[in-house]
Amino acid sequence: MATDCAAWLNAIPAEAEDLSDSLVSEEEDNTGSVVNKNLKNELNGNWLSSASSSIHEARLKAKAKRRLRKNSSRDSGRGDSFSDNGDVVRGTSVAPASPKSKLLDRKSRLGKGRGLPKKGGAGGKGVWGRSGEVYEQEAVDQKDPNYDEAQENCVYETVVPPLDERDFENTVSPILQEYFEHGDTNEVAELLAELNLGPMRSEVPSLAVSLALEAKASHRELTSRLLADLCGPVLSRGDMEISFDKLLLELPDLVLDTPGAPQLVGQFIAQAVSDQILSKSYIEAYKGRVDCEYTRVSLDRAAVLLRMSMEGLRIDNQWGAGGGQRPVTQLVKEMNLLLKEYILSGDSKEAERCLRDLEVPHFHHEFVYEAIVMVLESKGEKTLEMVLQLLKSLSVSTVITLDQMRRGYERVYMDIAEINIDVPRAYFLLEQFVDRSFSMGVIDVKLRDLCPCRGRKRFISEGDGGVVKAESY
Incomplete structure (x- = not known):
């Protein structure tokens, strides 16, 4: 009996392997062949019970399903199909098709809706809608759970909190410092209008004057002009009076940093009265009520200047305009x-x-140009020596930089032909001055070699036999 079973198992090895590696449907399990029945009851020559056969059958089904999932994920898109008996057939390429055999169909695939394209035909990936489509403002839905009837008539505005005393100086000081560079009062007025100064509005003039006291005379002139332009659009006359009252009270502290603060504040007061940003009775109101010595000096200075203006002396530009603000002709004259x-x-x-x-x-x-021209026009040794000493001193102290010194000499080189019309010995004097400047270290050798020269030798006449004679002056 054992010999017959072994011969029978050896006769059908291929069918056993095929059954272990393929998917067995439920219909084939119910109407299986005799060979399958024998395999269910016998394995490797041993008869199996009904419980063991059911476990083995479940394992075969699970293995077939795992193999099917693995093949379908690995060969997806290659067109794998099943034969009529359930076997996997490879090698057939079937093109993927959309639900209605249409490629790149944008219609809904859920079977819902009217079958129209998504978003009206503009529903591609990363698309927000048709090109040129304008979205209108949506109407308020009163059935919305978040709907609030009190918010319908609300007006939203940008609210700037008022500046406090701690942030005032840090915010306004950079604006005033920048104004000293560009001198545009309109820009300062716009920047201050954007700030919510609040009660600190009257502190702007006092801060501007305090910064100007430690600056140059041109900056004080710019400050007086700024106060005149701010009075009205940004500040009122009341703010100006409160600010100058504070300055007079702070004079003992201002004197510590600026010894001439009383006289300078008096000039600011006189200029403010002249510009009509302070009332004419401002100084008169302090008579008999001043105990501080510095305040008395400041008010006396302002009264003297106003009295001089009444006699015909103008107070305008009492500090003088800044270098960049003055015309070129005025600078040349000075x-x-x-x-x-x-x-x-x-x-x-x-x-x-x-x-x-x-x-x-x-x-x-x-300045360098005018100094050299003065030497050429003077024709004197004393002027040459004094100008050389002055240029040497200014070069050593770096008041005049090397670039400015070079530009001054080069301008003389370019204009020497015109200067020679008025000064016949201009070329000779210029060469002498340039050589002395080089020997004293005012200019370098490159600038010395650029000096133009004119030949001072000529032939006397044809009968002299080509004798060359030096030109005399």
Whole structure:
């Protein structure tokens, strides 16, 4: 009996393997062949019970399902199909098709709706709608759970909180410092209008004057102009009076940093009264009520200036305009006066201080140009020596930079032909001055070599036999 079973199992190995690796449907399980029945009851020559056969059958089904899932995920898109008996047939390529055999169909695939395209034909990936489509404002839905009837008539505005005392100086000081550079009062008015100054509005003039006291004379002139332009659009006359009252009270502290603060504040008060941002009775209101010595000096200074203006002396531009604000003709005239005063006095320190007070470091090449032209026109050894000493002193102290010195010399080189019309010996004097400047270290060798020269030798006549004679002056 054992010999017959072994021979029978060896005769059908292929069918056993096929059954272990393929999917067996429920219909084949119910109407299976005799071989399948034998395999269910016998495995490897051993007869199996009904419970063991059912477990083995479940394992075969699970293995077939796992193999089917693995093949379908790995060969998806290759067109795998099943034969009529349930076997997997590979190698047939079937093109994927959309539900209604239409490629790239944008209609709903859920079977709902009227069959129209999504979003009216503009429902592609990453698309918000048709090109050129304008979305209108949606009407308020009163049935919305979040609907609030009190919000329908609300008006939303940007509210700027008022500046407190701690943030006022940090916010306004940069605006005033920047104004000292550009001098545009309209920009300052716009920036202050954007701020909610509140009760700190009257602090703007006092802060501007305090910064101007420590700055240059041109900045004080800009401050007076700023106060005149701010009175009305941004500040009122009441704010101005409160601000100047505070300045008079703070004079003992301001004197510590600026010794001349009482006189300067008095000039600001006189300029404010002249510009009609303070009332004419402002100074009169303090008579008999002043105990501080500095306040008394300031008010006396303002009263004297106003009295002088009534006699015909104008207070306008009492500090003078800044270097960048003055016209070029005025700067040239002041530089000429400075040079003439230096030639008479010989005080190079005073000339240096006056040149610094002009506040035009970008225009110092004009000073060098005017100094050299003065040497060429004077034709004197004394003027040449004094101008050389002055240029050497200004170069060492870096009041005049190397670039400004070079530009001044180059301007003389370019204009020497026109200067020679009025000064016949201009070329000779210029070469002498340039050589002396190089020997004293005022200019370098490159700038010296750029100096133009004119040949001063000529033939006397044809009968002289080509004798060359030096030109005499």
